Amino acid sequence: MMALLLKSYQSLLRGSAVPRRSMAAARETAGSSKKSLDLFYDVVSPYSWFGFEVVCRYRQIWNIDLHFRPVFLAGIMKATGNQPPATLPKKAEYLNMDILRVAKYYQVPVQLVSDFFGTVIQKGSLPAMRFITAVDASQPQYVEPISRELWMRIWSRDEDIVKPESILAAAEKAGLPLEDARKILEMSNSPEIKNRLKETTDQALKYGAFGLPSFVFHVNGKPQLIFGSDRLELLGSLLESPQEHCGEAGLLYRHGEN
C-alpha cells in the first residue's frame, strides 16, 4: 500500500496529471490579478501537510499566488491556550484512523509516528521551522521541496527532523547544495531568523489562527482566515466568488474521478 501511495505521489509531483488552466480560462482572467493565498504551516503537523500538498496542486488550477508562511505551531498553541487534539484520548484514537484515511484520499504518504509524544511534543520542530525560515530568507525557491522532505522524514518515514544532520539530509534530498545548506543551517540559529519565525507566527496569531494549517486571503482588503485541510472546497469557493459562494456543486474542487 505504501509503495502504491509513494508511486502515485511521485507521479503527482512530476505533475503528469495536473490539468493546466486552459487557454480560454487564461484569456478570461487575463488582466485580473491573482489572489494572494498565505499558507501558514509547521512540518510537525500532518494535517498541515495535507493542506500544503493540495494547495500546491491547485496553484496551476486556481488563479492564486501561493505564499508559504512557515510558523511554529507550539507557539500558536501556547499563545491561544489551545492543545493538540491528540491530548484527548478519544480524539487521539480517532485521529490515528483519520490521518491514514485522509492520507489515502489525498494521496499524501503519511504514516503514523511510532512515538507521538516523543516526536511531536518533546522533540517538536523548532530547528526545522527555523531552517525553513532561513531558506525562505535566502533561497525561497527551496522552501517548498525542503518542507516536503522534512514532512517525508517525520510523517512518512518516522525519522528525526531536529538534529542538524537530519535537516541537512532533507535539504540535500530537496536539491539544495550541501555547502549552501550548511550556511543556511548556521544562519537559522541567528537572532534575525529566530525573530523572523516568531514574527510570522505572530502574524498568524493576529489573523486569528489557533491551529494549523491556516490559510489567509483577502476579500475587499479584509483578511479571511480558513482553518484546516478539510475546508479546501470552501476556500476554493471563496477565492473564486467571494460575494456569492452559493455552494453550487463541486465545480471548483474536484478530487478526481472515482
Added chain:
Amino acid sequence: MMALLLKSYQSLLRGSAVPRRSMAAARETAGSSKKSLDLFYDVVSPYSWFGFEVVCRYRQIWNIDLHFRPVFLAGIMKATGNQPPATLPKKAEYLNMDILRVAKYYQVPVQLVSDFFGTVIQKGSLPAMRFITAVDASQPQYVEPISRELWMRIWSRDEDIVKPESILAAAEKAGLPLEDARKILEMSNSPEIKNRLKETTDQALKYGAFGLPSFVFHVNGKPQLIFGSDRLELLGSLLGEKWHGPVPTASKL
C-alpha cells in the same frame, strides 16, 4: 439575505431539483443492498445541522439507508472529557465566522444565537432530544421534519427549544397533529425514553464519538466513524460514492 437563503432552502426542501438516480444506476445496483448510514446528532449543534441537511440531500443520490440517531451532545462531552470548541476564545471567534460562511455555502439558514452560553450551555437541548427520541419510538417518519424545525428555532430564529410550548410549536410546524405531539411530549419524560436517549448516546460513544455530527457505516462488518460536517466528501468516497458538493440538487454535473 436571510429571505433569500430561506427561499432557496425551502425550494430545496420541496426537492424540486433533486436528480433521482438513473434507471441505469438502479439496474446496476439492483439486488445490491443499500449501505446503512447512521447519523448521530443533537439539535444544539449547528454543525450537526449542516451534516444532517447534506446527507438528507444525498439520500436520493447515494445508495444509502439513512438512519437518524438522536443523541445528547452534553453527555458525549462529559463522557469523553471533551469541551465545546467555543470554550477557547480564539476558536469561538473563528467559529462565529465559520458557521455563517458554511451556512451560506451549504445553504442552511443558520444564524448565530445571541447568547451562546445561555442557549447552548445552560439551557441546552435535553428536553428536545428526549422529544425527538420519543418521536423516533412512536412516529419515526416525523423525526426528520421535527429535528429540522427544532434547528430552525434555535439555530435560525434564536428561539427556545426546551420549554414544552416550544417543542409543541416545532412539532406542529413539522406537521405532527397537536394531540399526538402532546402524548409524545408526555412520553418523552418516561424512564423508557430517557433511557433510550442514553442508550443511543452510549452507542455513539462505543463507536468512538467525541463530538457531533458523527456518521457510522460498516465496511466488511467493521464500523467506521466519521466526525464532522466537513468530512462528507471523504464519507462519500468511503461509501463508494461521488461528491457533488453540499448542494447536489443544484449540480451542473
